[in-house]
Amino acid sequence: MADxxxxxxxxxxQDDAVMLMLAMASPELDILGITTVGxxxxxxxxEANARRIRDxxxxxxxxxxxxxxxxxxxPLVTAAHVHGETGLRGLDLPEPVAPLAPAHAxxxxxxxxxxxxxxxxxxxxxxTNVALALAKAxxxxxxxxxxxxxxxAVAGGNVTPVAEYNVFADPEAADxxxxxxxxxxxxxxxCTHRAxxxxxxxxxxxxxxxAAARATLALFDHPSAWDPPRYGGRQGLPVHDACVVxxxxxxxxxxxxDCHVAIETSSRLTLGQTVVDWxxxxxxxxxxxxxxxxxxxxxxxxxxxxLSR
Ligand code: RIB
Ligand code: CA
Numbered sequence: 001m002a003d004x005x006x007x008x009x010x011x012x013x014q015d016d017a018v019m020l021m022l023a024m025a026s027p028e029l030d031i032l033g034i035t036t037v038g039x040x041x042x043x044x045x046x047e048a049n050a051r052r053i054r055d056x057x058x059x060x061x062x063x064x065x066x067x068x069x070x071x072x073x074x075p076l077v078t079a080a081h082v083h084g085e086t087g088l089r090g091l092d093l094p095e096p097v098a099p100l101a102p103a104h105a106x107x108x109x110x111x112x113x114x115x116x117x118x119x120x121x122x123x124x125x126x127x128t129n130v131a132l133a134l135a136k137a138x139x140x141x142x143x144x145x146x147x148x149x150x151x152x153a154v155a156g157g158n159v160t161p162v163a164e165y166n167v168f169a170d171p172e173a174a175d176x177x178x179x180x181x182x183x184x185x186x187x188x189x190x191c192t193h194r195a196x197x198x199x200x201x202x203x204x205x206x207x208x209x210x211a212a213a214r215a216t217l218a219l220f221d222h223p224s225a226w227d228p229p230r231y232g233g234r235q236g237l238p239v240h241d242a243c244v245v246x247x248x249x250x251x252x253x254x255x256x257x258d259c260h261v262a263i264e265t266s267s268r269l270t271l272g273q274t275v276v277d278w279x280x281x282x283x284x285x286x287x288x289x290x291x292x293x294x295x296x297x298x299x300x301x302x303x304x305x306x307l308s309r
Contacts (some may be wrong), residue, residue: 004120004248007112009067009105010241011039012049013266014083017091018049018197018307019241020123021212021250024057025306026249032112032119033063033104039125039169040079040085043069046125049087051096055210060098065107066127068290071170077173080167091218109133113140120248123149123177124241131173134180141182148248149177150241152261152274153189154292159272162176163190163194168272169264175263185289186261188274191254194297195243198236201304208308216307234296239303246299253295253302258286 008031023029034054047066054062063079070076079190081090110133113119121132121144130149143284151166151174159168165176178184189272190250205213220237229235247254260282264273276290 006122008131009033009035009123011037011046014039015239015241016124018052018239019245020053020243022245023308031062035065035067035129037067037125038076039127040068040083045087046095052093055097063101065101065105065108065284068079071128072172076197077246085135096220105129106132110137113143117143118145120145121147121243124158127177128168128170131176142179144182146183148185148244150187150244154276154278162270163272171263171265171272173289175265178261186288187291191294192238192240192243193231195294195299196236201300204304210308212307253298254291255293256289256291259290260284261288
């Protein structure tokens with residue numbers, strides 16, 4: 001029963017691809033559309049990759065829109081060294097068949113959020129499209145049901161010691177979003193580094209013949225998944241963006257608190273840091289629910305089960 005209407009904004013990207021497959025394998029979600037942004041790899045690839053995953057999952061009816069190919073004011077810094085030049089390192093998919101939808105992603109976001117007020121907006125890349133939509137139509141901040149985004153961190157970045165990639169790539173856009181007044185759930189590295197796809201999950205995915213299971217193994221079943229634990233003593237690879245969909249499907253598996261979050265947009269040393277007032281020192285009103293923990297086994301069991309369908 002599709003009872004959660006979602007609009008996904010992403011930059012596929014290996015973990016974005018797992019997130020999309022999880023969303024498309026979950027009948028609880030009514031995917032109104034997918035918008036794409038330059039991020040992990042340039043826009044030409046992120047939009048084509050979103051369409052490739054859509055073809056793979058047999059969902060040609062979900063519109064895919066292309067959006068901004070660069071951040072608001074800075075040049076695009078990709079993460080191709082992580083995701084590969086194609087953006088889907090390990091997964092070779094044919095050229096996309098179903099076409100790109102004509103409207104710009106920003107216009108699609110505005111039109112969708114003006115047409116109904118029950119939409120969950122799920123950004124999992126740099127927030128450029130979302131920020132421009134809010135700039136073009138500030139009224140959508142009061143209409144969106146919630147923005148559930150993957151980005152930021154309370155403690156520790158993955159691009160610099162303090163900055164997480166999605167926010168680092170376009171800190172000005174993140175600043176617009178977190179100042180917008182829209183209800184935000186921020187799923188950052190503190191959560192996603194606790195939910196690693198490891199040997200146990202990969203072994204279970206190998207038992208499935210589903211396209212999603214095979215694609216996830218192609219993306220993640222490689223030697224670095226077996227490296228010594230890098231993330232706080234746990235072995236495996238993060239599937240950051242899949243946590244956004246996991247949260248929508250089972251919010252009880254995630255824990256967090258309402259905090260004030262500010263974005264560093266000027267310091268050379270800490271550019272892109274999400275300054276999360278986790279202990280309420282700042283005294284400013286909360287502008288986000290920050291997810292700091294996850295019941296990893298429950299989330300990963302659900303992820304594997306749905307991808308294996
Ligand atoms: O820092 C992790 C985030 O950056 C994920 O969304 C990943 O896809 C990359 O975009
Ligand atoms: Ca992403």
